[in-house]
Amino acid sequence: MVFTEKYEEYLNYFNEKLETYCNKLDCQPKILNDSIKYSLTLGGKRIRPVLTFAVGDLLGVPKEKLVNFALAIELIHTYSLIHDDLPEMDDADFRRGKPSNHKVFGTGNAVLAGDALLNTAYSILFSECFNGNEYISASKFICDAAGIYGMIGGQSADLLHESDNTVDEDVLYFIYSNKTAKLIIAPIIVPSILNGGKNYSKLKFFGEKLGLLFQFTDDVLDVEGKFEELGKTTGKDENKYTGVKLYGLEGCKVKSELLCDECLKILESIEGDTQFLTEFVNFIVKRTN
16 A cells, blocks of 8 residues: 555544544533634644554554554644644744634633643543553653653743754754654554553654654745645744754755654664655655645
8 A cells, every 4th residue: 555545544544533532522611612623623644643553553553552542642732732823832823724723712712722632631541541551651651752851841941942042952952852752752652562662662763763853844844835835824933943043944954864864774673564654754854734
């Protein structure tokens, strides 16, 4: 099966599960319910759920065993996007071609929608913990990736340094490794944990490099991308800590190519059918949205 067909298979499977989940969601007041569903159903590439299922196939872990972890990770990712778009953060008016959550429901309700998604994700993970020790370990890994030693820590550093006149490479990598890479590593590692830690170290290293690759390509797209393809305003990172600010646009492209090569070399060292993941890496480095 070609890459696009396999991607669509993973994507459709997840979107069907997400639709079922959203249809059952019925919290009060209605504005909270509506704001949660609004951001969850805006679409997107669903990179994290796709990675979860792809690595699951590589390691022989069925999608049914992984789907709630994929759902929890996507809820966490969606909450982070809602909060990213707030005036106090990136101040973005659009997300995936539609008005940002706070532009539709107001800042206060957007904050609460994000909080609701995070707490609901943790509730899903707590429920999975009843299935055994490996489920506990997988749930904890996701929580850590999203927390103060992961995404939130990276976001805080990003805000702290956004007005710096010069860019320190160590600080940049701290931000990118935590803000972006940790929540890319999580869906890659969960199937490994559920299969007794198979290829754990190699997959974790792969996830770290893939997360950095994703962020560096995002930096390039913020300069060269078009709203029609990205679905969000470009040029928002002009005054922020970015790879482009440190290496320049062409240097950032070179960095992306090097990270792409590193990802592919790691995959070559892993036994099994890594063809989809190999093409996934190329998909990330060549993406236009």
